[in-house]
Amino acid sequence: MRFCRSLSLLIAALGFCQAATTDLPGDFTSAGITAVFPGDPAYQTDSQAYNLRFTVQPAAVTFPNTPQDVSTIVKIGATFGYPVVARSGGHSYIANGLGGTDGAIVIDLRNLKQITVNQDGTATIQPGNRLGDVASALNNNGRALPHGTCPYVGIGGHASHGGFGFTSRMWGLTLDTIQSLEVVLANGTCATLSANQYPDLFFAMRGAGPSFGVTTSFTVQTFPVPPSATVFIYTWNMNPTDAANAVSSFQKFAQTNLPPEFDAEFNFGKGNAQGQVSVRLVGGWYSSPDAFNAVIAPFLATVPKPDNVDLTVSSYIDSVTNLGGKGTLSTTAPDNTDTFYVKSLMTPPFPDAALLAYTNYVANQGFQANLAWFVQFELYGGTNSKINSVPLDSTAFGHRNSMWTLQMYASSPSFQPPYPDSGFTFLDDMANILLSNSPSNFDYGAYPNYADNMLPDWQHLYYASHYDKLVSIKQEYDPTNVFRFPESIGSQ
Numbered sequence: 356m357r358f359c360r361s362l363s364l365l366i367a368a369l370g371f372c373q374a375a376t377t378d379l380p381g382d383f384t385s386a387g388i389t390a391v392f393p394g395d396p397a398y399q400t401d402s403q404a405y406n407l408r409f410t411v412q413p414a415a416v417t418f419p420n421t422p423q424d425v426s427t428i429v430k431i432g433a434t435f436g437y438p439v440v441a442r443s444g445g446h447s448y449i450a451n452g453l454g455g456t457d458g459a460i461v462i463d464l465r466n467l468k469q470i471t472v473n474q475d476g477t478a479t480i481q482p483g484n485r486l487g488d489v490a491s492a493l494n495n496n497g498r499a500l501p502h503g504t505c506p507y508v509g510i511g512g513h514a515s516h517g518g519f520g521f522t523s524r525m526w527g528l529t530l531d532t533i534q535s536l537e538v539v540l541a542n543g544t545c546a547t548l549s550a551n552q553y554p555d556l557f558f559a560m561r562g563a564g565p566s567f568g569v570t571t572s573f574t575v576q577t578f579p580v581p582p583s584a585t586v587f588i589y590t591w592n593m594n595p596t597d598a599a600n601a602v603s604s605f606q607k608f609a610q611t612n613l614p615p616e617f618d619a620e621f622n623f624g625k626g627n628a629q630g631q632v633s634v635r636l637v638g639g640w641y642s643s644p645d646a647f648n649a650v651i652a653p654f655l656a657t658v659p660k661p662d663n664v665d666l667t668v669s670s671y672i673d674s675v676t677n678l679g680g681k682g683t684l685s686t687t688a689p690d691n692t693d694t695f696y697v698k699s700l701m702t703p704p705f706p707d708a709a710l711l712a713y714t715n716y717v718a719n720q721g722f723q724a725n726l727a728w729f730v731q732f733e734l735y736g737g738t739n740s741k742i743n744s745v746p747l748d749s750t751a752f753g754h755r756n757s758m759w760t761l762q763m764y765a766s767s768p769s770f771q772p773p774y775p776d777s778g779f780t781f782l783d784d785m786a787n788i789l790l791s792n793s794p795s796n797f798d799y800g801a802y803p804n805y806a807d808n809m810l811p812d813w814q815h816l817y818y819a820s821h822y823d824k825l826v827s828i829k830q831e832y833d834p835t836n837v838f839r840f841p842e843s844i845g846s847q
Contacts, residue, residue, distance in 0.1 A: 486508050598718070617641075709788075
């Protein structure tokens with residue numbers, strides 16, 4: 356463990372005193388920290404949430420240039436009792452990168468953007484990078500990581516809570532690749548965490564990281580870029596019975612000797628007519644293109660002929676660009692916003708009754724809903740899944756036996772506020788239909804990267820058997836709860 360700067364020297368230099376209030380602009384200016392505050396011209400832009408359902412007013416948004424700057428900011432926040440939160444890409448579904456509620460000090464990490472690829476196949480990545488930046492930089496060195504498809508998602512939160520992509524059945528979640536971390540702790544200490552250095556914190560940071568510290572770099576194990584990639588999209592407009600049968604059949608298919616180089620998700624959306632649902636099977640195949648048709652044929656033989664088939668064989672990096680949906684991995688253009696609500700489920704295979712109840716619901720209520728919605732059934736498990744082969748207690752990620760992670764997502768009709776009450780009801784009822792038609796002992800959870808501020812029992816649903824251990828680690832390393840936000844470890 357190493358120390359960035361002594362808190363006592365900082366207090367002496369800045370003339371701090373324990374007081375009910377403090378002059379944050381003066382404190383940060385004296386410490387050489389760039390920051391914006393309520394009333395500043397840039398404040399509205401710098402404090403805008405990705406999800407416009409949330410309007411959050413931080414006490415300050417800071418822009419450190421070094422890990423030492425991060426330490427200084429954490430010390431100032433801790434000294435005066437402010438909640439301190441980190442923001443990487445700013446895509447928290449519930450604005451936790453802005454504190455989730457008013458009054459936090461935000462550490463915006465956009466200036467920490469170094470990526471170093473090492474000769475041993477590891478890479479050191481600072482958290483100001485977005486997934487598009489990471490994919491491009493690694494590919495330039497013939498390397499890759501498992502991660503999600505959206506180029507604008509920040510690596511910080513993504514890797515701290517999970518990180519799923521179509522190479523995850525082959526390589527694991529993003530957090531499974533982490534070898535060590537540089538982290539600023541609640542007392543301002545800069546610590547190196549690994550399996551051999553502070554293993555309890557290393558456990559906690561890989562699954563619940565923002566509750567324990569601010570990561571200033573990740574050292575990850577990368578993988579050789581696959582020689583080719585096949586992106587596949589099969590599209591149907593189905594009745595509820597055929598749609599339910601397709602998912603049921605795919606569950607059985609995934610439990611055959613399915614190669615780890617294959618991963619996919621079902622995307623459901625509004626159908627062409629009442630009683631119909633749009634179904635797409637989207638995914639990646641990262642082995643020989645000539646072998647793909649034989650791999651997927653057993654599933655296709657069980658479902659109606661697709662309305663459309665799109666198979667694109669390309670280089671790996673071109674497949675990343677393709678799946679990103681923006682035509683580029685560059686993140687220099689301004690990011691988008693949305694106004695939405697999300698539910699998630701992490702589950703074993705669903706019983707047929709649950710699938711049919713679900714497809715009836717989305718084919719009927721989904722057609723009538725005045726919302727922009729989609730549902731993704733992401734394949735985490737099945738035979739040969741790297742995600743599920745990782746021992747449960749090696750990281751704080753709470754679910755290593757799931758077949759599916761579901762993201763149920765509904766935006767307002769205009770993608771702008773206000774968000775209609777019908778959106779909450781639509782998704783809440785959808786999740787309840789799946790669960791109420793499953794066995795009473797159905798082993799399900801929720802995915803922290805699809806954060807839901809209305810989720811009851813989030814402690815268990817996100818973290819399962821790990822939650823009590825996480826609370827104990829929190830009490831040891833952040834006893835005054837510096838790193839706090841809605842659904843942080845130890846909060847109610």
